[in-house]
Amino acid sequence: MQALKYARAASVDEAVKMLREGGPTARVLAGGTDVIVQARERRRQIELFVDIKHIDEVMSMRMEPRGLTIGAGVPLYKIYGDAQIARHYAALAESTRVIGGTAIQGRATIGGNLANASPAADSIPALFVLGAVATVAGPNGRREVPATQFCTGPGVNVLLTGEFIVSIFFPALPAHTGTAWERFIPRNEMDIAVTNAAAMLTMNGETVTEARIALGAVAPRTLYVEAAAAALAGKPLTDASIAAAAVAARDAATPIDDMRGSIKQRKHLSGVLVERTIRRAAERARA
């Protein structure tokens, strides 16, 4: 492990000041479940950790009529353990429930999962279909960044020096909307997704009025699969329309071969997981 300094920020402004003064080798420390491993293995040059877990706004979570705001430092177990979130944002609860294990979930955050920008990050497909927007604070004030625009490549995101995610906002979903998330891993737990997927459907009777589909671990960053959504939106939900969405998902996937899975397997899984998440989201929308 490289020698590095640790600083604890007590406010958003103080964190921004510390990150700006620290420059490109200053890093936000949230749960530390990615970044401490990266520092130990010298995969990133880090001279300063700025701990954001002592800032009230970053640690708070609130559900309002307009939507849900989750501070970027809130640990995963508080997210999936919240009955309102499980009910209204099922894809988010499902994805956070499986990240790592109990010990990881006591520290890790969705802010860290998003900022780390892994192509296989489990919460990001859920963030995509839920229309999540990150509130970013920096030297020039605050700005909003949709989750779909946050990651620009493996391990790279849009944040500038001095900026960090304060919270992530999830708009309230329309009535008769259901969401679902699923991944494939060869083990039962504690593994990185070979492929993951999330779906959101809004239904009017049996007609899909809006659909959103996202896929992870099959491209350099999480994919928002518009063609799969287009195969569903404005039509009755049928086996044929679900199959068309699954084909669109397979076609959109451009995975790599690696020790976790082959291109063929990941393309196949893209179709399977998209079909499953659509069916589960539809059941929830009907309920």
Ligand SMILES: Cc1cc2nc3c(=O)[nH]c(=O)nc-3n(C[C@H](O)[C@H](O)[C@H](O)COP(=O)(O)OP(=O)(O)OC[C@H]3O[C@@H](n4cnc5c(N)ncnc54)[C@H](O)[C@@H]3O)c2cc1C
């Ligand atoms: C044993 C183990 C199992 C794991 N299993 C999974 C899994 O199943 N699925 C999965 O997706 N991941 C998994 N991970 C990876 C990791 O736990 C997650 O990505 C987690 O969500 C990271 O959150 P964190 O708060 O710990 O981030 P940190 O490690 O604190 O930070 C990660 C990166 O994001 C930056 N960052 C963190 N918060 C912010 C912020 N608010 N603003 C700006 N930048 C920020 C940091 O500077 C760092 O670069 C696993 C890790 C371990 C060690």
